[in-house]
Amino acid sequence: MNQTYQPEEVEARWYPVWEESGSFRPEVNPDGEPYSIVIPPPNVTGVLHTGHALDHAMQDILIRRKRMQGYAALWLPGTDHAGIATQNVVERELRKEGMTRHDLGREQFVEQVWAWKAKSGNTISTQMRKLGDSTDWSRERFTFDEGLSAAVRRVFVTLYDEGLMYRANRIINWCPRCHTALSEIEVEHEDDPGELTYIKYPFTDGSGHVTVATTRPETMLGDTAVAVHPDDERYTDAIGKTVLLPILNREIPVVADDAVEHEFGTGAVKVTPAHDPLDFDIGQRHDLEQIIAIDTEARITEAGGPYVGMDRFEAREAVRSKLRELELIEKVEEHPHSVGHCSRCHTVIEPLLSLQWFVKVQPLVGPAIEAVKNGDTTFHPRRWENSYFHWMENLKDWTVSRQLWWGHRIPAWYCDACGETIVSMDDPTECTCGSAELRRDEDVLDTWFSSALWPFSTLGWPDETDDLARFYPTNVLVTGFDIIFFWVARMMKMGIHFTGEAPFPHILIHGMVRDIEGKKMSKSAGNALDPLELVDEYGADSLRLALIQAAAPGHDIPLSIDSVDAARRFGNKLWNAVRFVVEFMDVTDVPMDGGYPDHPGPEDAWILSRLGSVASEVDRLLDEYRLSGAFAVLYNFAWSEVFDWYLEMAKSISDADSGRQKVMRQTLGVVTRDVLKLFHPVMPFITEELWSHLGDGSGLIITAPWPSLPTYDAPGEMASLQGVASEIRQFRSQHQIGRKIEIPVVVTTTPDGALPVWWYSQIASLTGASPKPGQRPDPVAGYTRVFAAGVEAYIPLAGLIDVDAERPRIEKAIAELEAGIAKSKGKLDNANFRDRAPADVVEREERRLAEIEEQLANQRDHLAELG
RNA sequence: GGGCGUUUAGCUCAGUUGGCUAGAGCACCGCCCUUACAAGGCGGGGGUCACUGGUUCGAGUCCAGUAACGCCCACCA
Numbered sequence A: 001m002n003q004t005y006q007p008e009e010v011e012a013r014w015y016p017v018w019e020e021s022g023s024f025r026p027e028v029n030p031d032g033e034p035y036s037i038v039i040p041p042p043n044v045t046g047v048l049h050t051g052h053a054l055d056h057a058m059q060d061i062l063i064r065r066k067r068m069q070g071y072a073a074l075w076l077p078g079t080d081h082a083g084i085a086t087q088n089v090v091e092r093e094l095r096k097e098g099m100t101r102h103d104l105g106r107e108q109f110v111e112q113v114w115a116w117k118a119k120s121g122n123t124i125s126t127q128m129r130k131l132g133d134s135t136d137w138s139r140e141r142f143t144f145d146e147g148l149s150a151a152v153r154r155v156f157v158t159l160y161d162e163g164l165m166y167r168a169n170r171i172i173n174w175c176p177r178c179h180t181a182l183s184e185i186e187v188e189h190e191d192d193p194g195e196l197t198y199i200k201y202p203f204t205d206g207s208g209h210v211t212v213a214t215t216r217p218e219t220m221l222g223d224t225a226v227a228v229h230p231d232d233e234r235y236t237d238a239i240g241k242t243v244l245l246p247i248l249n250r251e252i253p254v255v256a257d258d259a260v261e262h263e264f265g266t267g268a269v270k271v272t273p274a275h276d277p278l279d280f281d282i283g284q285r286h287d288l289e290q291i292i293a294i295d296t297e298a299r300i301t302e303a304g305g306p307y308v309g310m311d312r313f314e315a316r317e318a319v320r321s322k323l324r325e326l327e328l329i330e331k332v333e334e335h336p337h338s339v340g341h342c343s344r345c346h347t348v349i350e351p352l353l354s355l356q357w358f359v360k361v362q363p364l365v366g367p368a369i370e371a372v373k374n375g376d377t378t379f380h381p382r383r384w385e386n387s388y389f390h391w392m393e394n395l396k397d398w399t400v401s402r403q404l405w406w407g408h409r410i411p412a413w414y415c416d417a418c419g420e421t422i423v424s425m426d427d428p429t430e431c432t433c434g435s436a437e438l439r440r441d442e443d444v445l446d447t448w449f450s451s452a453l454w455p456f457s458t459l460g461w462p463d464e465t466d467d468l469a470r471f472y473p474t475n476v477l478v479t480g481f482d483i484i485f486f487w488v489a490r491m492m493k494m495g496i497h498f499t500g501e502a503p504f505p506h507i508l509i510h511g512m513v514r515d516i517e518g519k520k521m522s523k524s525a526g527n528a529l530d531p532l533e534l535v536d537e538y539g540a541d542s543l544r545l546a547l548i549q550a551a552a553p554g555h556d557i558p559l560s561i562d563s564v565d566a567a568r569r570f571g572n573k574l575w576n577a578v579r580f581v582v583e584f585m586d587v588t589d590v591p592m593d594g595g596y597p598d599h600p601g602p603e604d605a606w607i608l609s610r611l612g613s614v615a616s617e618v619d620r621l622l623d624e625y626r627l628s629g630a631f632a633v634l635y636n637f638a639w640s641e642v643f644d645w646y647l648e649m650a651k652s653i654s655d656a657d658s659g660r661q662k663v664m665r666q667t668l669g670v671v672t673r674d675v676l677k678l679f680h681p682v683m684p685f686i687t688e689e690l691w692s693h694l695g696d697g698s699g700l701i702i703t704a705p706w707p708s709l710p711t712y713d714a715p716g717e718m719a720s721l722q723g724v725a726s727e728i729r730q731f732r733s734q735h736q737i738g739r740k741i742e743i744p745v746v747v748t749t750t751p752d753g754a755l756p757v758w759w760y761s762q763i764a765s766l767t768g769a770s771p772k773p774g775q776r777p778d779p780v781a782g783y784t785r786v787f788a789a790g791v792e793a794y795i796p797l798a799g800l801i802d803v804d805a806e807r808p809r810i811e812k813a814i815a816e817l818e819a820g821i822a823k824s825k826g827k828l829d830n831a832n833f834r835d836r837a838p839a840d841v842v843e844r845e846e847r848r849l850a851e852i853e854e855q856l857a858n859q860r861d862h863l864a865e866l867g
Numbered sequence B: 001g002g003g004c005g006u007u008u009a010g011c012u013c014a015g016u017u018g019g020c021u022a023g024a025g026c027a028c029c030g031c032c033c034u035u036a037c038a039a040g041g042c043g044g045g046g047g048u049c050a051c052u053g054g055u056u057c058g059a060g061u062c063c064a065g066u067a068a069c070g071c072c073c074a075c076c077a
Helices: A007-021 A050-068 A083-096 A106-120 A123-131 A146-161 A217-222 A277-286 A302-307 A312-325 A362-373 A384-393 A447-451 A466-471 A481-499 A531-538 A540-550 A561-583 A602-623 A627-652 A658-679 A684-694 A717-735 A757-767 A803-828 A831-836 A839-865
Strands: A034-038 A072-076 A165-175 A180-182 A187-192 A195-202 A209-214 A225-228 A242-245 A250-256 A268-271 A329-334 A337-342 A350-359 A378-380 A412-415 A421-423 A438-440 A476-480 A506-510 A743-749 A769-773 A783-788 A791-796
Touching: A007 A123, A007 A531, A007 A540, A007 A684, A034 A050, A034 A466, A034 A476, A050 A072, A050 A123, A050 A476, A050 A506, A050 A531, A050 A540, A050 A602, A072 A466, A083 A106, A123 A531, A123 A540, A146 A165, A146 A421, A146 A447, A146 A481, A165 A277, A180 A350, A195 A217, A195 A242, A195 A312, A209 A217, A209 A225, A209 A268, A217 A302, A217 A312, A225 A277, A250 A277, A268 A277, A302 A312, A312 A329, A362 A384, A362 A481, A378 A384, A384 A481, A447 A481, A476 A481, A481 A506, A531 A540, A531 A561, A540 A561, A540 A627, A540 A684, A561 A627, A561 A658, A561 A684, A602 A627, A602 A658, A602 A717, A602 A757, A627 A658, A627 A757, A658 A684, A717 A743, A717 A757, A717 A783, A717 A791, A717 A803, A743 A757, A757 A769, A783 A803, A783 A839, A803 A831, A803 A839
Parallel strands: A034 A072, A225 A250, A378 A506, A476 A506, A743 A769
Antiparallel strands: A165 A180, A165 A350, A187 A337, A195 A209, A195 A329, A225 A268, A242 A250, A412 A421, A412 A438, A743 A791, A783 A791
């Protein structure tokens, strides 16, 4: 073994071994209970970012532990076809060659995308392998593969038959750059300085004008009314009159509608039913004409008269200057407001009247809310449930059609002869009216439509497969809060509607990975850490540990190079510790298939009892999805107790005491073995490597049984051993007495009679002192004392230090003890405390006070005796 | 306009039924190349737990309010 750990070589070696051994398949534990997680499918276009690295590390930890616990653990991998994102990428490539998708035509373009996917679609899986993800590749799926496409079609047809899928003319969010409709949540609202323009609309009867306020003057070209609130006294006379729309000189009515706010602007609003959702509603109520004034390119249509063909923002200025010329602008005010942008390309969204397919969500919502309310599904942390409820309760119908070519094509055919719409599982050849002139809908479905089916479609649904029966519902979903609405809520709705069961009982929500200043990592900001580069430099285990350590439940995760480097140093520590155990302590006969020492010595019983409580603490925390807490406990135990205290104690046993040495080394091996197992879920590579060195090279840690150990009682002397050793070390350190100088120590008082021999020899080897049992020195001047856990020991100062140099140390100790006493007395002197606090708390406090008081008395005597 | 989160050591953060003298990593100071690891060991300094009030025998922890920062949602055009 090398003196430093080389992750690159080790990590490259183990992944294929695991994969070829079949360990990633649930069949590796044929009799185990099923445990399953479906991966949040990354976009095929994508490359892994640190957010994936965290998300995957968490899932891998859960899966690897369950696998070791004997479950038939399935982590199902796959990717999402990512409609808009992927189409955009391929279109961008085409553009480099001076082409658009229209030059190729639909069929060829889609072929091109598949070709692109074949070429670069395995980037993700290569990267996942580098992270160590133990996914079952034999079950890998793609949202656009044959099986999932069949599931999508079945769901579409069923929803249509149930009346939950319909086509309608509505105001939708249109991206003029992507040329498609978007759903509400694909629109990101951003603050915009904005201006509110007050425009005068003259009454046709010559009785003056009404002033309306708008942030989008260009939409006046599509105005078909002015609306005021029915109770607004300022406009009582105006209702029923008509005004002349400036520029276009169209006569439009003034209508009364409750939706108009008194306070905003002038209290009168221009109504553009084809370009604003609120205006659309008003238009419906008053039967207003819908004039489309802006087209799918965001240019003014012929309805816009002189502005036809002009871009919407140019038109805004043009309209405004024309109105100014006509002296119809009353004023322009600054008006900060928020403007919707396409979440894909950031273009300003155009609300557009358009014929689209919608999912009627209301009937799906109730059961999805109920499942969380009644505890079938629980969020971790719980507070996300409120966001989930709030969002669900305010849902509007889901626009699912997209004007793209890459995606599941909508299975609807239209008959031009009779106007019939046919939606069916099989492609129809003729209409019920006998016409064979059927036209298939050109649009595809929102990518999230297929993602919503992911937990059951990937397992074979709608077929009743063995996997579906066995692994659905899945056990837990792990994802970021940013896609609760996009994905989690929709999986709940679809899962319950189509299978009758919520897709998962637990939803583990994690935060976003951020840089050390708390900023979101992004390429453009230049603060993004590339997980693959970190893996290359520090190893996947280091990245995983650093991410998990920082991932407190429900909070964002600050990631810095330093934290990854600290994790790497821990790996190196582990590496060297095991190397020492194997090479220098000669520990090789470890029972790798389980088993614990039957007759441990006192130090062994101590570390085994600690191991036992740490293992159950780790289990408890992992069961509660508190991953960072679990590994913090383990990390501290491994570093400071096993590979520090215990390893140091194990070193001290001499070859002469071969019986004791044998047991201790065996214990060291067993504890090391279990520490490796407990760490395996978070640091799979290094633990697998070390496992191979610790054992005889047969068997893998990935499928080794999770630790489960008998109870051991720690010897009572450990507290005084650690305490006295620390005190002597402190004495050495403060007086700068090198380790080579032996310190004679007389141990005089013991709590329960004589201290055992091992206690003395451990103190000697841990501190370089030579402790001996004896009487209190007389005279005591010239000695200093140390105390811990009822044990008292004297150190002669002659030849070591000047007596005066020791005084400050004692004085400081006295001051600390006095402070403790003051606090403790304050509590105990309070009658209410004695009356109302639980008896055990009071008792503990009394014991504590007695202890401190005794120590204080000792230290005071000691100070006086120093001479 | 609603809702949520955060505020603890110089930095990044733990601290889950309220109860020993509030912890870790990094950074800092001193000593030590002791049979693994100097990427290490030992020891040390450093905190009025944002502020105000309340509940309680007892509050970093529970409640109310304030402030700062951050996030999400929202059809006042």
